[in-house]
Amino acid sequence: MAVVTTETPATAAPVAKRVPAERTHHDDTVIDEYAWLARKDDPETIAYLKAENDFTEASTAHLADLRETLFAEIRQRTQETDLSVPTRKGGYWYYTRTVEGQQYGIQCRRAIRDGETEPPMPADGAPLDGEEILVDGNALAEGQNFFALGTFDISPDGNLLAYSTDFAGDERFTLRIKDLRTGEVLPDEVPDTFYGSAWSADGSTLFYLTVDEAWRPHRVWRHTVGSPAADDVVVYEEADERFWVGIELTRSEKFVVIDVHSKITSEVRVIPASNPTGEPAVIAPRRQGVEYSVEHHGHRFLILHNDGAEDFALAYTSADAPGDWVPMIEHSPGTRLESVDAFANHLVVSLRKDGLTGLRVLPIGSTDTFDIDFPEPLYSVGLSANPEYDTNSIRLSYTSLVTPDSIYDYDLVTRRLTLRRRKPVLPGPDGRPFDPADYEQHRDWALADDGTRIPISLVCRAGTPRDGSAPCVIYGYGSYEASMDPWFSVARLSLLDRGAIFAVAHIRGGGEMGRRWYEDGKMLAKKNTFTDFVAAARHLVKSSWTSTDRLVARGGSAGGLLMGAVANLAPDAFAGIVAQVPFVDALNTILDPSLPLTVTEWEEWGNPLHDPEVYAYMKTYTPYENVAAVDYPAILAVTSLNDTRVLYHEPAKWVARLRAVAPGGSYLLKTEMGAGHGGPSGRYDAWKEEAFINAWILDHLPPSA
Template structure:
């Protein structure tokens, strides 16, 4: 390996016993939990220095990959303008700048919904609402939690985080003058919602465990204290607030992993009291939207759509894959089924407009879209994007009565594409396809294969490679497998640096994700979590057995809960991988889930189980935890990344894991820990910094795969 050094820093062993359910475990590295301790900081810095020295020889390759990412990116660019009220809103990026500019330009013709063409030239009347480069001055990190323009178009509410801990500062800006109002709120959570009066806005704050638990109302320009509108006391639940697209109702949602409840308020009375739409029922999830529905079969596009007010409910009361129901606003318990539950279709969302309904769902492991008129008995028709292995979704449609819809799609081969679509006529136009210089999609192929797991389940695997790459090729196997998250096809310009060097990129859609519906998720959580790990191992083994890959050229990769996945797989079958990349990995889950005072823990019990109360859960988690199960064995080479200010996966987890691996591995393979000292769960901020981080990881991967 280029740049090998004599020895990695070794953490002191300070035995700390832990006893639960009659089981005593001695944790030698528990002391690394205190990241304020100068000794812990010194250890992390020493690991950073070691990692830098050990990978110094890869610097030319890193620079090459970074240059390739830049070459495949149109650095000065503009997003497709989106109409909201009397303005077109869009973002611009400028070559050499880390962050985008948030801009707008006035709508010249109120009847024209065709957006201005994407251009490097300024639009007539264009102004910059927010320059994130200016916001980032003097800071090593910047993240935006919210950016919302008031309904009257005068004010911008935005929030920023400059440390990575996901605690944001909310500010209000006069867009015309560029001046900041005195209104400032510290420590807010993601998002902000304006009331239609442009005078009141709503935001969320978190408790000490980083759980979004309270909704507040702020009055612009008022010296009065902000009003606590709602507080959620059940520690399993988090809250959010929003406005229906019709702007008729403000909605507060409270939800856990298994149960949800919504409260609504007539948006014309933002200081009024929210009322419960349907009381929470253990194990029942529902999402509510406001719709104006007409009689069955009436209202072709352009005709009178007058109708009655309804709430639409996407819920799982009748089946795990959800169904769609409606009820009059006055009698929200009187549900009428619109789209019944199906075992082979997972309904995921419903979007409501003045003219149409849009249903988002999953079938055969992929996302789908269907459209219907706003009738009390809607008939949905599925839209065909023309590319089988692709991701489709609505893309920025704030206006209730827009005559057309924005739809986005992409695949492993097709860059992100925005369409203008009129579902009633089938008329469509491509507004923009992400420009990727020096890229020809004809040089690559994508496919989906199925691997039979050890218990007979068929696991979908997505594969993308260069046309010229055949046989047992160097391979990166990526996975996640938790929280019902779906790894749907996505385009990556950076990934071309791997593909162009003959590396295959494969995605294992393991249980615990939601690709094949709620059953797929349920079969990879709680006391079935091991399916997530064995599925990944079985996919890796199949790639080898079928001659697609070989263990000496197979790298596993995953982040956060995906880091847990690759860490567990590394314990189960270290012989299958020549390298592992674990990004902000959740590798000490038992220790974290045993501590209800840590961020997110109580809410996580519905995902992993409660090891404090249940001895079976405790032992089950102990038996798969990557940290708990490090033993003397020949581990593959390992690159671990983390961030000092991460509040989701505390940096102590990867730090402890690396310390333990260094004292147990028998292979002599490189084990590296890289800690970002000014970042959070998402890693570094700024596009150039992000590209350099990707280049660092890809150079290490290419070196492991013999493609340096």
């Protein structure tokens, strides 16, 4: 094994020597000559990654001024000292503040004063009078290269705060408890915890999660406040490696919910919050292929499920003696029910139909069910923070490709929508105030190879020509039933104002068009995801939105797999490809059950370890296995050394093989040496990363003709 030597000039691409390592499976011998790059603790691996970073830095040095300009534009348009809309819970308003020059948010609260029925909103983002700082991320992150807050959970009486921190990016959190009455951080400290927690009704007990060696949350623990972590008790342990465990307290604060789920099967247990030492009770035993979730409402549990209902139905069962499920909302093909939220006098169902999100209100004791209407043709809407159970008002989050993130309060009785705040977008380089009317959003449709219509969402400057001269970025994901609903981006404005179009291809494997859309883009239908994306790209060219030499594709994580797959499938369709934390070595990863997430992923991709058909199918599309001696578009791969979801060596191996098999192309690898799956943690660092990527994109997009 060897890597590029220190004498190699930074302007020369690093060369990873090929060290054959054989893998035999189903009588098919595979040589993985870059497998050594998975040895994270090997100094030669780190030296190689640093050499790649040096090469990337040298190769993009001419973009330094543009990067600084783009970063300055993001910062110029952002109100850096800002305050979120305070949320009411008990006797307090809870909110987050940011301060100009500081990387992280500050979690705060302020006691509600007599007569206050609406949240106070200082225009300048200043602290509320009488504020209490709960957690200051900047203070916690001092001296650290990375910081992330995991759990942030206030006890029902408002006296205690459970919070957890990660300083590496590997999503192993240390859990602590703060007494908000005194400001003291208690001696209670639990290392290596996962996201999620739940308090008992009296705040004496905290439930939390830990992971196994494969990074799977599998144990629920019970911690008594004031006792050492060594005395904590395992409440539930999931032995089946396909299943993850989650935990939460119901909005009613009556039950602790233990949610056990694989990709296609669920099982829920509950513990009365007033009896934290009680035995968890099963709502309904798991049945393969049946998914359900539970919400508490008065005398009943609400059950959202897919038992004989592909797009899900809503039912209920007794909270005292869970049994048969009584129908409430019957299955309606094409209307995907995604969640249900219970309030004292209303239920709110989050759904999607025709590629758009929606909210349906069910008043208790009335058949007058209604959907909340919104005027834009493309938008994303969902429930925001709504911790209060006994309320007739709910808080919504709303955005679109041209509308900045907005918070509304909706009166469930009068049906009146009140805008509480729209995130400010400050004037850009030209000094003009931001105006959504300066931009257009469109819905277009591409035709897939099998005749399926693929929705595409687009945004551009008003009046952008439809003659093929506009540069374009096309984004995609297409896995895990995750929907890429329209979202607003300040950083994107810098592209739009330079004449670029931004498009999102809503390809199969995502959830935009319901559960069938997802099923038709997974397992042995996974290739639909890739061919859909290529069809969307070619449609944009055929419809004169852009041209091939002005089109850059972008995706991350499973969307990075998409990027690698379409690079092999249609290298002629793009001028450039950005693959962030890309899952490009999917076959090798899914063959190794010791790696994080592998076993839980078998119900998404198939099990190539035991199913020859799945192995053969995956081998035909996984990017690393299918690099060919063709002319690839320019490729930028971005990863993080401490990523536990898509390990850094996947893009490292991919780039090495691209250089060896298809020399002459432009392939860059950038590794963040102290971060995880989400990249840099501080907001300014994240803006710099986005400026780096957008500068690279603009460098590969000829300006509008």
